[in-house]
Amino acid sequence: MNLAQLHYTSEPPGPDGSGFRFTAVSPGVPAALLREAEQLIGYEPPRDAPSRPGPQELAAFPQALSLNVLADGSRLLARSVYTGADYSGRWGNFHAHAVHLPQPAGSGPAVGELPITAWGSPQWATATPEAGAPVLAAVPAPGRLDRAALAAFVATRGPWLAGFFADVRRLGEDPDAPQIVLVEADSEAVARWIMLACSVLPHQRGQWLTFTTYTRRPQLARQQIIGVVPEDGPSLAGQEHRYRVYDTIRSTAPAALEPDVWADTAARVWQAQRQDLVAEVRRLAAGPYDAGPLAALALAADIALPSPGRTAAADWVAGHRDALDHVRLHALALALGRPAGDRDPAEVAAAGRLLAALDGWAPPAVCEPLVALTLTEAVRTGAPPADLPTAGALGAAVRGRLATELEPGLRAALDGPAVEPGHPAGLLRVASVLGVDVGDLLPGVARQLALALLTDPEGTYGSGVRAALAELPVLRALVLDRLDSLAAGDPAAGRRLFERTALRPTAADARPHLRMCAEAATAPASAAADRVGTLNALLAGSGVSLYAEPLVLRTAMRLVWDGEPPGAGEAGLVLMAAGAQVHREAGTWELLVRAAVRAPAGDAEAAELAPELLGQFQEEIPARLRPSLLLLELTRNLRSGPAGGGWVRQVLDLRSLDPEPGPRESAYAALCARLLAGDRPDSELRALIESNDAELLAAYRAQARTPAVRDRLRLDPGYAADCFTVWSSQPQAGPAWQEARTDLLDGVLRPAVRSLTPAELAEVEQSLAQLGGRWADEFRGWQRPGAFGRLRERFAGRRSGSAGGSGTAGGDGG
Template sequence: MNLAQLHYTSAPPGPDGSGFRFTAVSPGVPAALLREAEQLIGYEPPRDAPPRPGPHELAAFPQALSLNVLGDGSRLLARSVYTGADYSGRWGNFHAHAVHLPQPAGSGPAVGELPITAWGSPQWAAATPPGGVPALAAVPAPGRLDRAALAAFVAARAPWLAAFFADVRRLGEDPDAPQIVLVEADSEAVARWIMLACSVLPHQRGQWLTFTTYTRRPQLARQQIIGVMPEDGLGLAGQEHRYRVYDASRSAAPSVGPPDVWADTAARIWQGQRQDLVAEVRRLAAGPYDAGPLAALALAAGIALPSPGRTAAADWAAGHRDALDGVRLQALALALGGPAGDREPAEVEAAGRLLAALDGWAPPTVCEPLVALTLTEAVRTGAPPAALPTAGALGAAVRSRLAAELEPGLRAALSGPAAEPEHPAGLLRVASVLGVDVSDLLPAVARQLALALLGDPERAYGAGVRAALAELPGLRALVLDRLDSLAAGDPAAGRRLFAGTALRPTAADARPHLRMCAESPAVAAAAGQDRVGALNTLLAHSGVSLYAEPLVLRTAMRLVWDGEPPGADEAGLVLMATGAQVHREAGTWELLVRAAVRAPAGDDGALELAPELLGQFQEEIPARLRPSLLLLELARNLRTGAAGGGWVRQALDLRSLDPEPGPRETAYAVLCARLLAADRPDSELRALIESNDAELLAAYRLAARKPVVHDRLRLDPGYAADCFTVWSSQPQAGPLWQEARTDLLDGVLRPAVRGLAPAELAEVEQALARLGGRWADEFRGWQRPGAFGRLRERWGGRRSGDGQGSGGQGAGGHGSGSHRSGGQGAGGHGG
């Protein structure tokens, strides 16, 4: 390797009038390189330098050793020193000796001497040698390294080292990183700073770290690390976007940025005088600034690190257990498991990961410190690690000692409230590993865990809970027992538990409510719309007889119908299949009753179900629900002909007790249909007219508008005649009946009559004539336009009970033999 040399100094003025020029240059150096180098190797003496220093004073002047990157990418390593004033005293006298390193920055050798090692090299010349300067074969040889002085320097600069290494790292990673300014009264101290910087950088990166150990004008310097005298560093500390200033003369550490574990570890290694570890780590690290391997070597070497450093070491070692030999691995484990007042949760977690990596691979002597750490911290915090050690990770003596130390804390932690559901489960696993008997605490922990599982399954059923239920059969049995009991009270929560977790009762687990909760989604999907079939399938899956365990019926019904009552038809099938006694014992009779009373109007299933419920659950049905069922029973009896008498009065009396809307509407509809039938008693129709009940009369008007009534009015002359007499009667009744009969005559009968042929009208008149009185004449007059208004006025003018209408006061029944001429009350008509 040919490295050109350059000598530059002040001398008597040359032909161009300048006193500064190159006095010796190796052959072949281009003029452009010389012009660029000339701008970089100048020297200004310190501000307080004596004008004519003596030999001893000259030795104290700062030296400017610098490395610069030139425009073509090559580098220039130079040393500039002050040699005293010239013979005339008109200009300063200095000498610069430079070596040109032609390899571009970043491409230098991966081994070999770093440029900064040339500090103090005997090959630097303080004057131009006679006879020319041949090219050098290598960078000037390193100067003498005073290790004791370097150790003293590191100890004195300890407060600044971590921040300095962090800033050096930024120089290597960020082209726009601030320049580092080192304020020292001695340029040799600056050179030591730079040596420290290069020692922690990758070797090639250290070859092109630009620096100068001294400059009078730091604002003009372009090197990455700049050394200045104290008087030249004033005012730079406030420009942190440009400079990071380290001024040991003022005993003020620079502002601290984000924590840098790598930089802090490197600083502690230098303070521990184990800088050899920085070089050794390069065979272990994947990246130049990996904190983990550096911290692992430091801890194994006995260098104390704070919690972030220990965390990084444990995390790295967990993934690289083969990288350290047994001695270092054991030393690392001892360092991690030792007492520490600053231990953070992240460190405990990392130690647990390392233990998991070593458990079963390394001998117990390596694992035991980590086991003691993780278990002790688990008991102290109540938050056990995700992975617990196996039995082989502890020797008998250590296990016995830890059990005695941790049992009081374990029992206290298990007896108190838990921040997370996994904590008590994990602590039980810790007790199992140590052989501590806490069986008396299992029921309370199982209850707490069961409540958490039902309340928030996804959160509660974590890895720790899964492991505890798998490893501790006693806990699993108690938890399932408690879950079964809780699911019986809240089956929907039990279904959510199995929908959101992988927990499943096994064939050996005789927990009927849990089994049904687990099977519920699949059974519902298979059954489709057949919910009664789904109920029977769930009961079969429960594994017990509902007669031996009636509560399974309640759980199954809540799962199938989501806590709502079944349909009336479904309720009837369930009651028929199971019998009343099991519903009475399970408390599900109320669901059946609600199925009937909440059924929509016109639900035939409710009509059939209500009498069964009234007969089977006479004592259980509360008073507030009984009117609804009785109305449904009345409607059923009206349809079957078993109602007896007093229908209207029964309906109105039950209506006054505030039944549910569905049963009320159903009963009114059936009652009114019977009042429109051919065989209705006259007394019931009279009761309707005299009731003056708006809702019942509205139901009657609605029933009269049914298609079956319209068809019969057109097809049955006797029926039409009967309806005319009924709806034309009782003018003395209340206004509600007056409104109703007017609506029935105008809105129901008149449209039907208008559609009749003359022969059909004649048949209606004949039917009216058979009823007697003037009904036929009234009908003919009612049909004429405007005539009904006059009739209405005449009827409206009658006094109650004056008996002046044709055919008497009452309305006759349907057919020639049903009308009682002159009789009292309203007659019937066919429906």
């Protein structure tokens, strides 16, 4: 390697009268490089420097050792020193000695001396040598390294080291990072700062870290690290966006921009005088600023680190367990396992990952401190991790000691409120690993866990709870027992548990309610089409007899119908299959009653079910539901059975007790259908007319408009004649009947009569003639256009006279 030298001085003046010139330059250095170098190697003495210093004062002047990157990418390493006033005393006298490093910045050797090591080199000249400036084979040799002085320096700058290393890191990562300004009374202290900076940087990066150990004008300096004397430090105040100022004279440093675990670890390594670890870490497969490997080496060397550093070390070693030998791994594990007041959850989790990586691979002695740490922190925080070590991971002595130490805290944590519902189950696993008997606390933990599983299945049934239920059979049995009881009260929650988790009762688990919930959760979509069949399947899968455990019927019905009543037909089948006594004991009789009373109007199966319910559950049915069932029973009797008498009065009396709409409308329809039938009792028709009940008469009018009645009016002359006599009768009845019969004659009968042939009309008249009186004449008059109005007026006249007439409801009518 041929490195050109340059000597530059300000004494004495040259032929052109200038006191500044190159006095010796190696051959072949281009003029452009000299012009650029001349701007970089000047020297201004401190403001308060004496104009004519003595030898001792001259030695105290700061030295400016600098590294600059030139325009062509090469570097210039230079030292400028004050040599005393010129012969006239008019300007300062200095000498600059520079070495040109031709390799472009960033391409320097991966090994070899760094430029900063040239500080104090005996090869630096303070005057132009008589031999001129021959090329050099290497950077000037390092000066004498005083390790004791460096250690003392690090000790006094300890509070600022971490922040300084973080700023140095930013210089390596961000071209626009702020410059670092070091305020020191001695430029040698600045050089030591720069040595520290280069020590933690990758070697090539340290080759092109630009710096100057002294300048009078920091605002004009372009180096990344700048040294100034104390009187020049205040000039940078208020420019925090450009400079990170470390003023050791005034004991000030810039505020940390963000936490930097790598920088903090590097600072602690230097303070422990184990800077060899910084060099060693470069041989590990890691990024230049990865905190993990450096922290791992530091902990293995018994250097105390805060929790973030310990976390980084554990995480890195978990992924690189082959990087450290077993001796260092054991030392690392011991360091992680020591009591610490600042341990955060991330560190505990990282230690758990490290334990998982080493378990079965490293010797038990390596893992044992990590096992103890995991168990101790689980008890301390009440939040055990999902991955807990097994009992075999601890030796008998350590296990016994930990059990004694942790039992009080373990019992207190199990007996108190949990941060997360799954934590107590994990603590039971800790107790199992330690051999601590907490059997008296198991029922309480099981109750809490069962309730949490039903309330939040997905959030509770995590890996820790799964492991606890698998490892602790007694806990599993208690939890399933409690779940079975809770599922009996809330089957929908039980079904959600099995829909959203992988928990399943085994064939040996005799917990009928839970087994039905599990089966309902996995039932195919087609099960909704045959709900009674699904109910029977659930009951068969419960594993118990309905007669031995009637409550399973209630659970099964709530699972199938989600707490709503079944359809009336389904209710009838369920009643027949299980029997009234089982329904009575299960409390499901009310669902059957609700199935009947909430059935829509016209539901024939509800009418068939009602008498069964009235007969089977006479004592249980509350008074508020009885009228609805009685109306349904009457409906059935009116349609197909012996109806007795007093139909209209029964309907009106039961309606006054506020029945459900479906039974009421069903009874209306059945009653009106019978009153429109040919075999109706005339007394019931009279009761309808005399009731003058608008609601019941509206149902009668609606029934008269059904297709069956309309068809019969057209096809049966006798029926049409009968309806004419009924709907024309009772002129003295109330306004509701008057409105109803007018509507029936005009809106129902007239359209039917108009569709008849003359022969069919003659048959109707013949039927009316057989009834006697003037019915046939009135029918003929009613048919003529406009005659109906006159007929209505005549009927109105009768109301003001005699109560008799050409016909009565008791004698004619249909």
